Amino acid sequence: MSATMSSQEWDRRYSGTELVWTAQPNRFLVAEAEALAPARGLDLACGEGRNAVWLAERGWRMTGVDFSAVALEKARRLAEARGVEAEWVVADLFAYQPEPNAYDLVVMFYLQVAAERRTPVVRAAAAAVAPGGVLLLVAHDSDNLERGYGGPPNPAVLYSAEDLVGDLDGSGLLVERAEQVKRPVATEDGERVALDALLRARRPAAERA
Numbered sequence: 001m002s003a004t005m006s007s008q009e010w011d012r013r014y015s016g017t018e019l020v021w022t023a024q025p026n027r028f029l030v031a032e033a034e035a036l037a038p039a040r041g042l043d044l045a046c047g048e049g050r051n052a053v054w055l056a057e058r059g060w061r062m063t064g065v066d067f068s069a070v071a072l073e074k075a076r077r078l079a080e081a082r083g084v085e086a087e088w089v090v091a092d093l094f095a096y097q098p099e100p101n102a103y104d105l106v107v108m109f110y111l112q113v114a115a116e117r118r119t120p121v122v123r124a125a126a127a128a129v130a131p132g133g134v135l136l137l138v139a140h141d142s143d144n145l146e147r148g149y150g151g152p153p154n155p156a157v158l159y160s161a162e163d164l165v166g167d168l169d170g171s172g173l174l175v176e177r178a179e180q181v182k183r184p185v186a187t188e189d190g191e192r193v194a195l196d197a198l199l200r201a202r203r204p205a206a207e208r209a
């Protein structure tokens, strides 16, 4: 079995009329981004657009990127229903190079891929952050399989905040937060707790001449 799902497999997963994920933004996005002044934002592996649309509603000029055209069609519809605009780009993150130093906020939520594929994607995400801008990464944590809830069953696609810190080596970004965080999940059997990896980093603001 391949460690990662192909775009065709994701398209199939997204092919139902219901949202696979929710229309609500991720709780860590809300906590980390609510106080930021809206500017230009990039959501990598944006899926059905819940996070990009929430940011767009707050005035961010958003670009959402995902390799599932089916997911992006749902994202387009969600944005339309909410009365906001965003740019949606169908692209494979293993090849996609976002514009460097261009985005005031770059987010990537739950891209679960093997380490050797993850590191270049994280580096490209970091390179896209403008001076003074923020990189926010959230993923299912390596410990989630044994001690958490939900998420992929394949340990090869899980990682930790420390792994992400390693990915950022040499990127020029300053790590502001890197830790395992708990995400309560309502289930039929009551509340369970999923373990996520969270990293927030910032590119130092350009010095004035």
Ligand SMILES: C[S@@+](CC[C@H](N)C(=O)[O-])C[C@H]1O[C@@H](n2cnc3c(N)ncnc32)[C@H](O)[C@@H]1O
Residues within 6 Å of the ligand: 005, 010, 021, 026, 044, 045, 046, 047, 048, 049, 050, 051, 065, 066, 067, 068, 071, 091, 092, 093, 094, 108, 109, 110, 111, 112, 113
């Ligand atoms: C678990 S979903 C998360 C979606 C969204 N970030 C969210 O939190 O709602 C992971 C997403 O990563 C996308 N993805 C996986 N591998 C990708 C790749 N190589 N290039 C672009 N998108 C990819 C999938 O299509 C899927 O939408």
